[in-house]
Amino acid sequence: MIRISIDGEIEQLSSKLYVEPQVWDAKRGRANGRSAKILELNSRLQDIEVILKEHYYDIQRRHGFVTAEMVRNAYMGITQREESLLKVYEQHLEDTKKLVGLSKADPTYRKYERMYRRVVEFMKKKYNITDIPLREIKYQFIVDLEFFLRTEYKYSQNTTYKCMKFFKQVINKAIRAGLITVDPFNGYKISIERVDRGYLTEDELCKMMQKEFASKRLEQVRDIFVFACFTGLAYIDLAHLRVDNIQKMFDGRLWIVTHRQKTNTKVMVPLLPP
Template sequence: MKSTFKILFYLKRGAIRANGCALIMGRITVDGVGTQFSTKLEVKPEEWDTKANRATGRSNANKQVNSLLEEIKASLHKVYHEMQRRDNYVTAEKVKNEFLGIAETHETLLALFAKHNADVEKLVGISKTPATLQKYKVTYNHLQSFLKDKYNVTDISLKEINLMFINDFEVYLMTTCKCGANTTAKFMQFFKRIILIARNNGLLVGDPFANYKIRLKKVDRGYLTDEEITKILKKKFVSERLEHVRDIFIFSCFTGLAYIDVKNLTQENIRTSFDGNLWIMTKRQKTDIKVDGKSSVSCPLKPSDSTPLK
């Protein structure tokens, strides 16, 4: 965000030292609010130009003072511009503290998010799915675009994330990104997961999500009647491929398995159980919950079947 930034050097005339010199002070002002600091430099009051903010004369001592003042000014400008790029807002106190080396370590949102996504990518095929990784990546991209659009920054300190930031991101998803209510809620869940990681690792003390509630709208997905399923079963298709698609769909209807779980089934998942019947024995990919389901009477699986379902 745009702000005004000024640096002023002046003498602390009320405390003249024994050598006749006065301490040179610095004043940083951001958006009209200022703070002071000591430059640790000194000069005689009569050798100080108030308008130019520098020492006068050609002595080597005063030349060195002016050179050091220019270095201080350049360093402060560098800190200010870096803080503008990195943080949500900039204050004179923050600039001074970072310049003096007493600023807090800045852990940033997107840096933590990127590390998290890299960890998830390593776990794909072990405990994470490609779909989960993709959702985290899309959430990251939306946050990156939001920071650029709203604050014109490439990242933000975790300590600067508050309820207003969260609400603004939600509005951004629903307006600029044109996401539906439930899609927005899902993105906010992934965002909240990163904040939880930050809190668990001591990078955040409070919880910016404490007064924010993620709302998922109940969706009526509808269902097929017995008559409709029978029509699909009896439908004749023009190609074997469509027949195969129909069979898989009906199989999902009778077993209650999601598409991805049917896709992952192999012949080894069809086993004869204690009652002598064929059972599907597998795990749901999404929840890793064990599934033991007896094969449907309407769609029997014979031991002689040799073609894997995968």
């Protein structure tokens, strides 16, 4: 049997070679004797050891790290689809970009793109690699990535949560494609932290409405903010609002009829006197 041990990880496989137990030296990993049969056996074992070391250094050169499983698979000639993380991530970005304006918003695409750059930087700083085979992404990779975001960029709990959520979507895509057999996110947990966003009181809102500004530009900014307060519409929804969205409804009053940019759901809001 061949045993490969790297950093505490062990893999075993058969050498397909046989020897009488009484001539085998377990400590040396070789057979005792000078017969032609034993010399041939020991020579083949030496060749296997050389081949395993060659695979080890080749994998280390290409990926920046080595596992016992990687060496075993290389020796056995197991060919797996060597899909890399960045290759799949780039395809994900390309697919998302095509959906911008349909089911995805441009800011969402920009967030995916930003996280891609963070992952590239993380791999370079943490492992000194430019890419990694998908099947080599383990739980520790996920934990290290989160730690990198928190320490290098000082991301808050909620920002880190969103970034890891974006990254998990890429991993899920690879799992569905059969490129990853064991989900590296298994056992990983991160949650949203409840944040008190605060709010304006009615008096504070009235003061803002009555405030006189030095420029028309600031007045317009104030008016848009107040409009958002009374309608509950997000900034992006206000930015897309047009005169056509103001319609007279069943009650004879004017209503705002539009669609939420984020969810693409229809929204109807009465146009209040303010």
